Amino acid sequence: MTTGGWQHRGVPAGLLLITLFASGAAASLATGGRSDVGLSALLGVFGAEPKSLAQSVMFDIRLPRTLVAVFIGINLAMAGLILQAVTRNPLASPSILGVNQGAALGMVLALFFPAMSGSAVGVFAVTGALTAGALTFAIAGGFQGELNSLRLILGGVAVGAFACALVRFSFTLDDDLSRQVVRWTSGNIADMRWHDVGPLAGLSITGLIATVLLSHRLNLMALGEASATGLGTDPRITLLFGAVLAAILTGASVAVAGPVAFVGLVVPHMCRLVFGPDHRILVPAAALGGATLMVLADFASKWVIAPFETPVGVIAALIGAPYFLYQTLVAKDLE
């Protein structure tokens, strides 16, 4: 009966989400430093040679930026969804569990070894994300089999604070490096080009497919570990796969855009409210929702204060922090 209700609501809500995404993407493409470049420049941007000035602005600056926003939204929403499912904790998300900050710390370490460049930076970010996640998990008692929800969150916040202190520590050591580091600690996607989009897109799509394949197992996790085992899946394997996948997705997006907080918390919640608890529907819905939130935040970051662009991560924090407070007040199944 209840699943019927979700299905009734699912179709119109899905259409609404698609519309919202399309208009958000259009708004994000249509705004920018040059007000004379509008959406019309998108027409014939592929293939037209030579390009007009407006078409180059659209193709070389705005399109990669919006695409990065889309893929980061997908990555973070997937990571949050997976983490919330495998820890059975409504507050879990990459930024709250310290995974974001761990990835940032990994990147800072990579910057200190100049020989590291290109994809190696991403590897460092993923390693940092994994380490931070594992540490948080260990603090919450996850390896002894008794995952304490509150300690998971508090431990994650402390791990995040520690990684954050180390990142700030690196600012003070080298001026040139610090400028690079500051650029993305607030989650900035202002200077994205096509070479940033390629690897991120590959990882996002692979991650999305992997999450879709994992969605049945995520559903079983919601039943509790005993039931999941009884139904023939090993919850520890789900947990391991899920955590590694979440760390890779987070690490990849942090390596490109810096730690964007709260997207991984807000989007899965909203989607669960609208689309119900079934992960086979929830995974694509949250991916679309994450992309929508990020293109809207990107639009807002370009539009709110015209001369100074607000980094998209700050917009995400302004939306996400009140939501997190609200969740801590109402979440009942935490004790």
Next chain:
Amino acid sequence: MTMVSGISRTVVVFTLLTLSLFGAAIWSLSAGAVPVSWQIIANTLFDLDGPRQDYIILRSRLPRTLLALLSGGCLAISGTIVQALLRNPLASPKIIGINSGAALAVCLMVIALPDLPITYLPVAAVLGGCLAASLVWLGSEVGKVSPTRLVLIGIAVGFLFDAGVDYILVTSPSFKFSTPLVWLTGSLWARGWAHLGLVWHVLLLLAVTSVILSYRLDLIRLGDAHATGLGMNVPRERFVLLALAVLLAAISVSVVGVLGFVGLMAPHIARSLVGGSHPVLQPCAILTGMFLVVLADATGRALAPPVEISAGILTAMFGAPFFIFILITTGKAEQS
């Protein structure tokens, strides 16, 4: 017999703490871009004959060290009060959002009203700190909340204010935010007599009041019913003590910036040294807090001169693992 050994232990602890504090303060005067030997420090401070370093010692390092002592002590008092009032070993001024609230108010003031003299910094910080503390208080009254839940609410309120701080910083022109940025990492860099003169009398008054009132924390710790039975107006006392804690933390933060985790660590270290009776614990926590901040400030200057590492970064690097340690041990205590 145990009484006597308890007292002598306390005396030993206080003597050792005072000595290490003295050593740390001397080191803090001597460490930095220009190392100064202790003979020169003595010559300068006590007006003796021989080589002196008037400018470096008297103008820069002495006020800075005094400010570190003052803020460390006050943050420790604030932490002790908050932990006792909430009966929560994880609580501290930073954890319940006071630091972030003060930070937001100070950033607003520096960016929006740059012409105001620094005299108003403590006022703004107190307003912000009170706002954050009352939000946490309201949030925890909505339902009956466990100690860890309360900390979670405090962290959430902190996130909220931090998001505001980030927004203000990134949308303001860059020449304006270099000052708040240093301040936000909790640094004593470029703090001088002016800052000390601004706050020392208020802080000293509040600190003395808190130490005098600290026996009441023992009563409150017995539980509301017992404390009421002993003739105490518990809600009023709790309000007074909490107000003291917020004022002490917010005013300290207004001059030295966001120094995290000192208010968390100092009471814990003190409790393991002298036990839980607040009239003894409070002074011990003060000494510990002073020691921590002076040490963090001096270490930050001595590690890689002439570069300075903010004291707040160092306290966070030690404080966050400390928080995790307490989190794990309190979890075990709750289970058993």
